[in-house]
Amino acid sequence: xxxxxxxxxxxxxxxxxxxxxxxxxxxxxxxxxxxxxxxxxxxxxxxxxxxxxxxxxxxxxxxxxxxxxxxxxxxxxxxxxxxxxxxxxxxxxxxxxxxxxxxxxxxxxxxxxxxxxxxxxxxxxxxxxxxxxxxxxxxxxxxxxxxxxxxxxxxxxxxxxxxxxxxxxxxxxxxxxxxxxxxxxxxxxxxxxxxxxxxxxxxxxxxxxxxxxxxxxxxxxxxxxxxxxxxxxxxxxxxxxxxxxxxxxxxxxxxxxxxxxxxxxxxxxxxxxxxxxxxxxxxxxxxxxxxxxxxxxxxxxxxxxxxxxxxxxxxxxxxxxxxxxxxxxxxxxxxxxxxxxxxxxxxxxxxxxxxxxxxxxxxxxxxxxxxxxxxxxxxxxxxxxxxxxxxxxxxxxxxxxxxxxxxxxxxxxxxxxxxxxxxxxxxxxxxxxxxxxxxxxxxxxxxxxxxxxxxxxxxxxxxxxxxxxxxxxxxxxxxxxxxxxxxxxxxxxxxxxxxxxxxxxxxxxxxxxxxxxxxxxxxxxxxxxxxxxxxxxxxxxxxxxxxxxxxxxxxxxxxxxxxxxxxxxxxxxxxxxxxxxxxxxxxxxxxxxxxxxxxxxxxxxx
Numbered sequence: 001x002x003x004x005x006x007x008x009x010x011x012x013x014x015x016x017x018x019x020x021x022x023x024x025x026x027x028x029x030x031x032x033x034x035x036x037x038x039x040x041x042x043x044x045x046x047x048x049x050x051x052x053x054x055x056x057x058x059x060x061x062x063x064x065x066x067x068x069x070x071x072x073x074x075x076x077x078x079x080x081x082x083x084x085x086x087x088x089x090x091x092x093x094x095x096x097x098x099x100x101x102x103x104x105x106x107x108x109x110x111x112x113x114x115x116x117x118x119x120x121x122x123x124x125x126x127x128x129x130x131x132x133x134x135x136x137x138x139x140x141x142x143x144x145x146x147x148x149x150x151x152x153x154x155x156x157x158x159x160x161x162x163x164x165x166x167x168x169x170x171x172x173x174x175x176x177x178x179x180x181x182x183x184x185x186x187x188x189x190x191x192x193x194x195x196x197x198x199x200x201x202x203x204x205x206x207x208x209x210x211x212x213x214x215x216x217x218x219x220x221x222x223x224x225x226x227x228x229x230x231x232x233x234x235x236x237x238x239x240x241x242x243x244x245x246x247x248x249x250x251x252x253x254x255x256x257x258x259x260x261x262x263x264x265x266x267x268x269x270x271x272x273x274x275x276x277x278x279x280x281x282x283x284x285x286x287x288x289x290x291x292x293x294x295x296x297x298x299x300x301x302x303x304x305x306x307x308x309x310x311x312x313x314x315x316x317x318x319x320x321x322x323x324x325x326x327x328x329x330x331x332x333x334x335x336x337x338x339x340x341x342x343x344x345x346x347x348x349x350x351x352x353x354x355x356x357x358x359x360x361x362x363x364x365x366x367x368x369x370x371x372x373x374x375x376x377x378x379x380x381x382x383x384x385x386x387x388x389x390x391x392x393x394x395x396x397x398x399x400x401x402x403x404x405x406x407x408x409x410x411x412x413x414x415x416x417x418x419x420x421x422x423x424x425x426x427x428x429x430x431x432x433x434x435x436x437x438x439x440x441x442x443x444x445x446x447x448x449x450x451x452x453x454x455x456x457x458x459x460x461x462x463x464x465x466x467x468x469x470x471x472x473x474x475x476x477x478x479x480x481x482x483x484x485x486x487x488x489x490x491x492x493x494x495x496x497x498x499x500x501x502x503x504x505x506x507x508x509x510x511x512x513x514x515x516x517x518x519x520x521x522x523x524x525x526x527x528x529x530x531x532x533x534x535x536x537x538x539x540x541x542x543x544x545x546x547x548x549x550x551x552x553x554x555x556x557x558x559x560x561x562x563x564x565x566x567x568x569x570x571x572x573x574x575x576x577x578x579x580x581x582x583x584x585x586x587x588x589x590x591x592x593x594x595x596x597x598x599x600x601x602x603x604x605x606x
Contacts, residue, residue, distance in 0.1 A: 021327060026320035033312050041305040045298055052297055053261075056222045056289070060276040063220045064285050067213070067230060068278045070190075074206040077123055078169065078194045081130075081204040086115050091198045109138045109145075116144045125212065127189065130196070131203040142177075151203070164195045164203060171232055173210065173239065190238055210239050217241035220285065223293040227271075233282030263291065330363040334370060341374070349374065448601050449491075451527075452484035455518065458493050462516075465501055472505060472512065478519040479529075486527060487598040489570050493518065495563045496531045496577070496589045499546065504535030511535070522595060526575075529591040537587050543579040567593060570605060 081087060090096065090108055116128050132139050134147040151157055156172055163170035174191040177184050189207035196202040217228040218241045228241040264273045271288040278285070333350055340348035350367040449457075455477055462475045475497075497516055505514040517532045538546070546560045564577040571594050580588045596604070 019324070021324035022320045025323060026316050029316050029320075030313060033316065034309055037305055037308055037312070041301060045301055048298065048301060052222070052294075056220075056274060056287070057276075059220045059222055060274060060285060060287060063216055063228070064276045064278055066216050066219075067283070067285060068280065070208055070213070070216075071192075071278065071281050071283070073123065074126065074192045074208065075169070077119060077126055077128060077206045078192055078204060080119060081116075081128065081206070082194055082196060084115055087112060088197055091196060091200065091202055096200075105137050109141075113144055125208060127207040127209075129205050129207070131193075131205065133200060133202075146205075148201070148203075160193060164193065164201075167195060169194045171238065174207070188239075213239045214241060217285070220287050223289055223297065225290040225293045227266075227288040229286055231284045231286065238283075264288070327363065330367075334366065337370070447489055447605065448487050448598055449489075450484065450598065451479065451486050451488055451520070451529075454488055454490065454493050455479065455484070457491065458497050458518070461494050461497060469501075469505060469514075472514060473501065474513065474515045476515065476517045478517070480520070483520045483522065483527060485597070486595055487601045488527075488593055489566055489601075492563050492567060492591060492593075493529065493531065495560050496591070499560055499589075500531070500533035500535055500587065503538065503542075504533060508536060523592075525595055527593050527595045529593070531589040531591070532582055532586060534582075534586045537581055537585050538579065547577060547579070567591070570601075 090111055095104075096108065112130070116130075120126065120128055129144045129146055131146050131148050131151055134149050136145075138145050139147040151160060154160065154172070154174070160170050160172065170193045172191050172193065173188055175186050175188045178187050188210040190210060190213060192206045194204050194206075196204050213230060217230060217239065220226070220228040221241060226241075230238045230240070232238055260274050262273050264271050266288055270291040272291060272294060273286065273288060275284050275286040277283070337348050337350045349371045459475060459477075462473055466473050497518075500516055501514060505511045515534050518529065519532075520527055520529045547564055548561045560577065567576045575592050575594065578590045578592075580590065582588045594601075
């Protein structure tokens with residue numbers, strides 16, 4: 001077994017990618033699908049078997065109910081005839097049968113006919129009549145009245161008379177000749193014979209056509225070839241669903257058995273025997289269902305299962321072939337492009353070479369990522385070149401700003417003391433704030449400063465601006481001592497505060513005051529500093545423009561874009577400045593930096 005598996009594995013390895021994909025896709029799908037179809041087929045066959053059996057049983061029950069209604073109705077009509085006061089009054093008169101007066105005889109005939117006609121009109125499906133003595137003139141009427149001699153000619157005459165003598169109704173199949181237009185036809189009836197209450201032995205009968213019962217029994221035929229028949233309590237077959245078939249050889253001993261769906265043989269064929277009882281009368285409705293026809297009901301399901309499996313194999317095989325060809329072709333596109341790049345064509349791109357038939361599947365994502373990777377490599381090469389030039393220009397500007405800072409400090413100090421000597425306190429304060437501002441801004445040429453000093457830098461800038469705006473700018477700082485001890489790149493907050501003033505109170509003459517709130521919090525290994533103002537706010541276009549990086553810009557010191565660039569350059573791409581709207585008005589600038597001490601920050605900037 002292991003050797004076979006090993007051999008199959010080796011053959012699989014040697015297959016081309018297209019064949020491997022086709023085989024790997026098709027085989028599991030086919031196996032799982034076929035197993036599911038087989039299980040579903042078995043389930044449906046089982047469900048169908050239950051439904052078919054239930055349908056047959058329901059059909060039997062329906063036929064039983066209809067036949068029972070017919071028998072009950074016949075019993076009821078017979079009771080009406082037997083209990084009719086008018087009929088009993090006529091047939092029990094003293095001179096009945098002995099009268100020779102034509103008028104009296106006609107009167108008797110008319111009165112009896114009137115009763116029978118009324119009953120028959122009320123029960124249109126049934127035919128009623130009465131057997132009377134042959135001596136009566138109207139005994140040959142053959143519609144309502146029949147001679148007793150006709151009963152004597154019947155094969156079961158003795159059984160009829162035995163039942164009549166015991167006052168028990170007797171059922172028999174009787175063939176009668178009836179008028180049909182200008183011709184006469186023979187019609188078979190299921191006939192119920194009951195004795196009338198007189199001394200003459202007259203017998204009433206209630207009949208229903210055999211064709212009517214045949215139609216009822218025909219409803220019990222669920223499958224082709226099913227034979228249904230009706231038997232009385234003694235096992236006599238009264239009528240069948242197919243009058244052309246003789247049931248003389250049918251074994252009716254099964255009435256003593258309690259199990260349905262037993263096999264039996266009739267006319268050389270196997271049948272399932274299903275029966276239901278009319279308990280009130282002891283009659284039986286029996287159906288003989290051909291075994292072959294019963295099983296044929298399942299052949300449709302088996303054929304459908306076979307067809308579905310066959311179609312599934314074809315469809316799955318076709319789809320597997322198309323998919324494998326499609327995806328192997330996509331892989332070849334990557335190989336072709338990589339080969340071009342290896343040969344020195346670094347501008348080769350997959351989507352430049354193959355534009356038709358694009359989709360949004362994972363292979364297209366792979367194409368996009370591949371092209372993006374090549375574009376990114378070229379971008380980084382260009383960025384490295386441009387970044388080198390940008391850093392050089394930034395360093396030159398920093399050096400220029402740091403030219404002789406001690407001279408600047410000494411000059412501002414002389415202005416401060418001179419202003420104090422002359423009592424110009426405001427001038428002295430401006431000189432001190434300006435000296436503090438530039439001292440922190442230049443930071444002795446260092447790019448690292450504590451957050452506490454960065455806040456002092458902002459406060460000095462606000463003090464200077466408040467001289468111009470007559471103290472209308474309010475600064476609120478909420479930063480804990482723990483956060484204040486961390487270090488940051490210098491001059492990252494002043495450009496943001498400056499921007500709030502420039503786009504607020506400095507630009508809008510109707511703004512009477514400006515409030516700027518600075519807060520900070522620890523977020524994992526980062527520090528988030530928020531600068532909030534109550535100005536008019538900024539739209540999305542303005543925010544994007546402010547954050548654009550331009551190290552060569554000469555407006556407003558470093559500028560927001562340059563500050564954002566310096567933060568990302570120091571800490572990484574996920575850090576920097578973002579803006580949010582403040583409700584109902586105002587702007588929130590969010591600065592994210594790493595939570596590092598001065599010595600830790602110096603190490604990553606080396």
